[in-house]
Amino acid sequence: MIKRALRLLPLLSLFSFLAGCETMMPEPWVKPYERHYLADPIMSFERDPVAAGYMNHVYEAREAARGAEGGSGGGCGCN
Amino acid sequence: MRNFIAALCASAALLVGAPVSANAPAADFTLASLKNGNLKLSEQRGEVIMLNFWASWCGPCREEMPLLNDLHTRYESVGFKVWGVNVDANREDAQAMLNKIPVDFPILFDSESSVSKLFGVEAMPSTVFIDRDGNVRYVHKGYRSGDEAEYKKIIKELIRE
Amino acid sequence: MVVTNCRKIFGALALSLFSAWATAAVLPEERADTMYHSYSGGGVTIDGPSVLVRKNIGNSVSLSANYYVDMISGASIDVQATASPYSEQRDEFSLGADYLVDKTTMSVSYTNSSEDDYQAETVGFGIKQDFFGDLSTLSMRVSFGSDDVMRNGDDNFLEQAEHRRYALGWSQILTTKLIAEVSVETVADDGFLNNPYRSVRYLDPTSGTGFSYQAELYPTTRNSDAVALRAKYRLPYRAAIKSEYRRYADSWGIDADNLEFRYTHPLETENLILEGKLRFYQQTGADFYSDLFPYVNATSFRARDKELSDFSSTAIGIGASYQLPERWSLFDRRSSINLYWDYMMFDYDNFRDARATQALPGEEPTYSFNAHVVRLFWSMWF
Numbered sequence: 001m002i003k004r005a006l007r008l009l010p011l012l013s014l015f016s017f018l019a020g021c022e023t024m025m026p027e028p029w030v031k032p033y034e035r036h037y038l039a040d041p042i043m044s045f046e047r048d049p050v051a052a053g054y055m056n057h058v059y060e061a062r063e064a065a066r067g068a069e070g071g072s073g074g075g076c077g078c079n
Numbered sequence: 080m081r082n083f084i085a086a087l088c089a090s091a092a093l094l095v096g097a098p099v100s101a102n103a104p105a106a107d108f109t110l111a112s113l114k115n116g117n118l119k120l121s122e123q124r125g126e127v128i129m130l131n132f133w134a135s136w137c138g139p140c141r142e143e144m145p146l147l148n149d150l151h152t153r154y155e156s157v158g159f160k161v162w163g164v165n166v167d168a169n170r171e172d173a174q175a176m177l178n179k180i181p182v183d184f185p186i187l188f189d190s191e192s193s194v195s196k197l198f199g200v201e202a203m204p205s206t207v208f209i210d211r212d213g214n215v216r217y218v219h220k221g222y223r224s225g226d227e228a229e230y231k232k233i234i235k236e237l238i239r240e
Numbered sequence: 241m242v243v244t245n246c247r248k249i250f251g252a253l254a255l256s257l258f259s260a261w262a263t264a265a266v267l268p269e270e271r272a273d274t275m276y277h278s279y280s281g282g283g284v285t286i287d288g289p290s291v292l293v294r295k296n297i298g299n300s301v302s303l304s305a306n307y308y309v310d311m312i313s314g315a316s317i318d319v320q321a322t323a324s325p326y327s328e329q330r331d332e333f334s335l336g337a338d339y340l341v342d343k344t345t346m347s348v349s350y351t352n353s354s355e356d357d358y359q360a361e362t363v364g365f366g367i368k369q370d371f372f373g374d375l376s377t378l379s380m381r382v383s384f385g386s387d388d389v390m391r392n393g394d395d396n397f398l399e400q401a402e403h404r405r406y407a408l409g410w411s412q413i414l415t416t417k418l419i420a421e422v423s424v425e426t427v428a429d430d431g432f433l434n435n436p437y438r439s440v441r442y443l444d445p446t447s448g449t450g451f452s453y454q455a456e457l458y459p460t461t462r463n464s465d466a467v468a469l470r471a472k473y474r475l476p477y478r479a480a481i482k483s484e485y486r487r488y489a490d491s492w493g494i495d496a497d498n499l500e501f502r503y504t505h506p507l508e509t510e511n512l513i514l515e516g517k518l519r520f521y522q523q524t525g526a527d528f529y530s531d532l533f534p535y536v537n538a539t540s541f542r543a544r545d546k547e548l549s550d551f552s553s554t555a556i557g558i559g560a561s562y563q564l565p566e567r568w569s570l571f572d573r574r575s576s577i578n579l580y581w582d583y584m585m586f587d588y589d590n591f592r593d594a595r596a597t598q599a600l601p602g603e604e605p606t607y608s609f610n611a612h613v614v615r616l617f618w619s620m621w622f
Contacts, residue, residue, distance in 0.1 A: 028373025030413050032203045033166035033195040037417050037474040039136040042504045042513065045421065045472055045482065047561075050273035050292040050306075051580060051615045058279055058613055062586070064523050064547055065488035065496035067425030067466035070409050201373070223299045 045070070105130075105207070105215045106197045110164070110187040113177070118162070118187055121213065127159045127237040129230070130207040132189075132200050134166045135176040139222040140204040144180045146227045150234065151184040157238050158211070164189050166203075206230070210237050265343050265370045265377075267302040270295055270622040281584070281611025284314040288329075295622065300340045308332040317607060318438060318546070321594045330355045343370040349383075357390040357436075362403070379409040391436040399432030417474040424467045434458040440544040441594060442533035443601060450601040451594075454536055456543050458528070464490035479505040493527035494548065511565070517557035517582070525549040531592045532602045546607065550589040557582035559615075575620040582613040 030038075037043060046052035056069045109119040120128070131147055133140035144163075151161040161184040165173040170188055177186065189195055198207055202220035210216050217233050219226065271294055278287035288309035296302050310330040336349040347366040353359070364383035371378070385403035404427070411421040434456045444452035470484035482502040489495050498521040506513045526548040528541035559580030569575050585608070592604040599605070 028375045030373075030375055030416050031192070031195065031200065032205075032374070033132065033134065033189075033192055033200050034416050035203065036134065036136055036168050036172075038413060038419060039134075040474070040478070040480075042478070042480045042506055043419065043472055043474055045419075045470060048273065048578065048617070048619065049268075050275050050290055050617060050619075051578065053292075054275065054277050054290060054615060055582070055613070059521075062547060062584075062611075063496065063498075063521055063553070064490070064492075064494045064526070065466060065486065065498065065521075066464060067405065067407065067427050067488070068423040068468040068486055069425075070407075070411075070421055070423035070468055070470065225299065 099218045099220075101215050101218060103215050105209045105213055108194045108197060110189055110194060112188070113174075113186040115185045118185060120209075123160070123209075124213050125158065125211050127154075127211060127234065128209040129159070129161045129234065130164060130198070130209060131161060132164045132166055132195055132198070132203065132205045132207075134203055135172040136167070137203045141176065141180060142224070143204060143222045143227070144182055146230075148182040148184060150227070150230060151182075154234055154238060159234055159238055160184065162187055164194055166190075166192060166195050166200075208233050208237060211240060265340060265345055265368070265374075267296055267300070267338060267340050267345070268294055268304075270302075271619055272622070273617055273619045275615060275617035277616075278614040279611060280613075282316050282586075282609040283320065284312065284316045286310050286312045290617075302338040302340070304334075304336040304338075306332070306334040306336075308334075317593065317595070317609075328356055330358075343374075344368065347381075357392045359388040359390075361386050364405075375413040377409075377411045379407075379411075381405070381407040381409075387431070389432050389436060397436065399436075401429060401431030401433055403430075404428045418471065420469070420471040422467070422469055424465070427462075427464045427466075429462040431460060433460065433462060434543070435545065438543075438545055440530070440533055440542045441601075442536050442538060444536070449597060451532060452536070454542075456545065457541050458543060459492065459541050462490055462492055464488065464494075478508070479503065488523075492548070494523055494525065496521065496523035498522075511563040513561040513563075515557075515559040515561075515580070517555070517559075519555040519557070520552070521555075522552035523550065525551075525590065529590075531590050544591075546588055546591040549591040551587060551591065552589075553584055553586045555582055555584040557613075570620065573620050573622060575618065578615070578617050578619065580615040584611045584613060586611070 041047055060066050105120060107119070107121040109117050112118045129147070129150070131143075133144070135141075147161050147163065151159070163182065163184055163186045165186055166189050167173045168190055170190060173186070173188070187194075198205070204222050206219040206222075207215055208217040208219075216237060219229065273290075273292045275290040275292075276287070277290060278285065280287075288311045290306065290308040292304065292306045294302060294304040309332070312328050312330070330353060332351060332353040334349060334351040336347060338345050338347040345366075345368040347364075347368075349362075349364040349366075351360075351362040351364075353361075362383055362385035364381060366379065366381040368377060368379040370376070383403075383405045385405075387401040387403070389399040389401060391397035405425060407423065407425040409421060409423040411419065413419050438456045439453035440456055441451045441453050443450065466486060466488045468484060468486035470482065472480055472482045474480050480503075482500070482504070484498075484500040486498050488497070498519065500517065500519040503516045504513060505515070526543055528539055529543045529545070529548045530539075531544060531549070533539065533542060557580060559578065561576050561578040563574070563576045566572075587608045588606050591607050592602070593607045594604060596604040
């Protein structure tokens, strides 16, 4: 259990490193004012969490494979 | 390594925070507007300008539109103006939104993003406060409900100068 | 020693999480969804409601609650071969909270699932960070589940199982029209993992049918890894395509692949969004799976669960989302009615239809069946 948790530490430090490195990274190539298409709801991986969650449940019940369903990200990145 | 991370974080923390106060001459530009012809920033010397970068597809922008309109009408008589700089690629999208949420302040079209680039817009919406001498004094990134109190404080400070 | 080091690293992490950022991420949309769902195929119907409500408190906290029911009726092929038809119900409650600090979202969740003969509790922790001018999002999720497995009609039967899941995701805006995501997830199960009602069959010359049944027996651990790559692309006109590929492997010898394509096409004047989907799935079965074992206790582990066999499935799906005109919307809120239908075709390579009593054991036709999956829901945004 503790070993498992320790395996996550490099990931956590990656988080803080990436967070800290923000100001040193190259210029983002898609600017906040260029998100016209990305902000469109049709561009989200899953528009409806209740419906997407159900399909994942159906697949997991009928198939041996599981995990990595993902589905975050996208959008306008507006505050 | 820890110190390095901490140093990075500290440096990041120094560069940010909303609103950021600054004091540098605002880059000049001329843009076509919806109802007021071509508008040139440098011709507004003597006025406090609140430059608001917005898009029809940005939810928080839509939310703050009516609040910006209130600020504009309330302080217009004491030398204050809101300029709404629209960044939509298609002007019709902006027009469609303005039909639903009408505003009195000038709307400028930056379809080519040249002014957004000039001001280094890093968030949608972004608001730049320019004082009577044409200097950028504050930059506010994003909008969350309640931010209008911050806007009001800055406007009051700048119109008193 | 280890503990102090941990603390220090966590300290550095906390510092980075709570320092102020130039721009910020967003909380999930505030909305309520009320869904009727139905899965029907292979002699079984599973349907019921699902209600999901998500509401913000202030600018940085989002709470969500979900109530979900599966009502199971009918008899699948396994039940028809070895037991009598049944009906049962599974109730699931979930609560979640998301806490947003500038570009970081931290989340906690709790889920409780209960059936007559199965109780499960899961807690989850997640963290999500936007960086690189909000072009990239890194997310991480850990969850721990603990199950009590019972057997109806056997009061002395009580077993436990535990599940740990570790998921990592990276989503990346690549161009103004393209977004991609990589997800990986490791799942570790420990405990009683078989279904206490299921049986395997073995050749038995003394039986009239030529075979008999004995209880399944699975290993008590299972570790799996899955990696998925998905992308969404905005076409030159207002429509989008999604593609997704996932690869899966586990310690039971199961390998699986699936591939999905989705096309989303809005009809603006009709307030409609149409969607079409095509999905392919295939797997190789578990090492200890057999449709017909040569004799009783032939192997140390044994399964004849068709979900652990070699099989493939193809699914097609269509759906429509209709945004209700303002005159019909309740409390002046935006709302939509949505209907999705999926048709899944399962084709088993080494799971035979043991009901075919004319055939010799092991020579029955392989099993296949089709299922209809319906999702009908009403969504309202606050």
